[in-house]
Amino acid sequence: MRKDNLHKSFWFYFGRVMAGIGIALLLPILYVYLSVPTYSFKEPRPFRGEYLYNPYQDMNPDQWKKYHFHCHSRRYFGLTNGRKSAETAIDSVYRALGYDHYGISDYMGINDHGSEREGYIPAYEHGYGFIHKTHQICIGAASVYWPDFPFMQNINMKQHMINKLGERCRFVMPAHASFTKGYQVSDMMFLSNYRLLEVVNPYGNAFEHWDKALSNGHRVYAMGNDDTHDITKVNEVCRNLTMINTPDLDPEHVYEALDKGLCYAVEFDNFFHYPMTLDEKIQQVKALPYLTRAQLVGDTLFIETSADKMKEVKFIGQDGKVLKAEEKTATAFYIIQPEDTYVRTEININGLQHFYLNPVTRHPTSSPVDQRLDYVNKAQTYLYWFVYIVAFAAIVWYLFKKAKEKKEQHK
Numbered sequence: 001m002r003k004d005n006l007h008k009s010f011w012f013y014f015g016r017v018m019a020g021i022g023i024a025l026l027l028p029i030l031y032v033y034l035s036v037p038t039y040s041f042k043e044p045r046p047f048r049g050e051y052l053y054n055p056y057q058d059m060n061p062d063q064w065k066k067y068h069f070h071c072h073s074r075r076y077f078g079l080t081n082g083r084k085s086a087e088t089a090i091d092s093v094y095r096a097l098g099y100d101h102y103g104i105s106d107y108m109g110i111n112d113h114g115s116e117r118e119g120y121i122p123a124y125e126h127g128y129g130f131i132h133k134t135h136q137i138c139i140g141a142a143s144v145y146w147p148d149f150p151f152m153q154n155i156n157m158k159q160h161m162i163n164k165l166g167e168r169c170r171f172v173m174p175a176h177a178s179f180t181k182g183y184q185v186s187d188m189m190f191l192s193n194y195r196l197l198e199v200v201n202p203y204g205n206a207f208e209h210w211d212k213a214l215s216n217g218h219r220v221y222a223m224g225n226d227d228t229h230d231i232t233k234v235n236e237v238c239r240n241l242t243m244i245n246t247p248d249l250d251p252e253h254v255y256e257a258l259d260k261g262l263c264y265a266v267e268f269d270n271f272f273h274y275p276m277t278l279d280e281k282i283q284q285v286k287a288l289p290y291l292t293r294a295q296l297v298g299d300t301l302f303i304e305t306s307a308d309k310m311k312e313v314k315f316i317g318q319d320g321k322v323l324k325a326e327e328k329t330a331t332a333f334y335i336i337q338p339e340d341t342y343v344r345t346e347i348n349i350n351g352l353q354h355f356y357l358n359p360v361t362r363h364p365t366s367s368p369v370d371q372r373l374d375y376v377n378k379a380q381t382y383l384y385w386f387v388y389i390v391a392f393a394a395i396v397w398y399l400f401k402k403a404k405e406k407k408e409q410h411k
Helices: 001-035 087-097 155-166 185-191 207-215 251-260 278-286 377-409
Strands: 039-040 049-055 064-068 123-126 138-139 169-176 196-200 221-224 240-245 262-268 289-297 300-305 308-317 320-327 331-335 342-348 353-357 360-362 374-376
Touching: 039 155, 087 278, 123 262, 138 155, 169 251, 185 207, 196 207, 196 262, 207 342, 221 262, 221 353, 240 251, 289 353, 300 308, 300 342, 308 331, 320 331, 331 342
Parallel strands: 169 196, 196 221
Antiparallel strands: 039 374, 049 360, 064 240, 123 138, 138 169, 221 240, 240 262, 262 353, 289 300, 300 331, 308 320, 308 342, 342 353, 342 360
16 A cells, blocks of 8 residues: 555656646746737728839949848757758858858857858847748847747737847848748738848748738838758759849948848749759859849839840739730830839849849838838737736636645545
C-alpha cells in the first residue's frame, strides 16, 4: 500500500509540475493575444481629387541603384531556414551580381554583418508564423520587437503589429503576402500605416493584394526581393530586385526615395522557364535595361526605358483593370481619365524582365494625402479586457479548488 501511495504521489506531483510548465509557457502567448486593443476601421475611400501625384516626375535616370532587402543567413545554430547561407557567401554572390545593396533580414534578429560598409541598412524579418506566416520585413530597424501572434491573426492583430513595428523601424513591409495566406486580399482594404509591400516574391506575387490596397486609397509602393534561404542554390538568387532612384547609398536618401515611391520592382523570369547559371545571371543583371521616363505631361503618362523596344506595356487602374496595353513600342502612353483613381504600369521588356512601376494617384492637394483608417475602440477594448480578467480569475479559482480537493483526498 505504501508503495502504491508513493507511486500515485509521484505522478500527482509530476502532473502538477508539467501543468505548471505548460501554463508558464502558455501565459506569455495568451497575454500577447488578449492584450491587443480592439480596433475599429473607418470606411476606405479610393484616391480622389484634381491633382495627380507621379512619384517619378522628377527622377534622374542616371541614379538607379539595385537593392534587395530579403535574404536569410545561418542563425540560431541553423534551426531557421537559412542554414546554408553564410554571410561571406552572400557577399560573394550578390557582389558578383552587381547589387548596390543586399540586406540580410534574419528572423527576429538584426544582422550587423556589413555594418561598416557605406549604405548599411539594418533589417530583419518579424514573425514566428507557425501556421499562416504573417510576416513583415522591418527596414531601417532600430530594435527587434519580440512579441508576435504565432498561431493565427485577425485584422486587429495585423494592424496592431504594423503599428508596433512602425514605432521601431523606418518601413514595415508585409512580406510574401500571398504565401500561405498570411495576409488575406480582403485585409488590404482596411490595413493602413505602412508604405511598402513585397509585391514580387518567388514564393508568390501579391498583385491582387496591391491592387486591393490601391483601389481603396492606400498609397502603397511595390518592392521585389529574392527571399533567399540557400545562397548555394543558383535558382534562389537574382529572381527579383528593387530599383531605387537615389544619388548615393546614404540610408536617409534611400528612405526618402522609398517614401516618395521613387522605386520599382523587377522580376526576372528565369527560374521555371529559363533556368540560368550564375554567370548567365551576372551578365543579365549587367545588361538590365532601366526606366528612363515615367513622366506626366498634362494628363498623359509617358513611359520609356533604355531598351530599344518594350515587348508589352500595360496600364492598370481601379480594381486591377487593364486600361490600355501596347506592344513592341519604344514609348508607351496613357491619357489619364477623370474617373481613374490611380494608374500603375507593368512593363514586359523582352519576356525575361518585368518592371512593376508605382502608381500615379489622385489627391485633393498638390502633395499626396494618406488616409489612416484604424483607431482603438476604447469602450470595446475595456469591455473585452474585463471579460478576459473575469474569465481568467474564474479558471484560476477553479483550478485551485480542484487542486485543493485532490490534495485532501491524498491525505
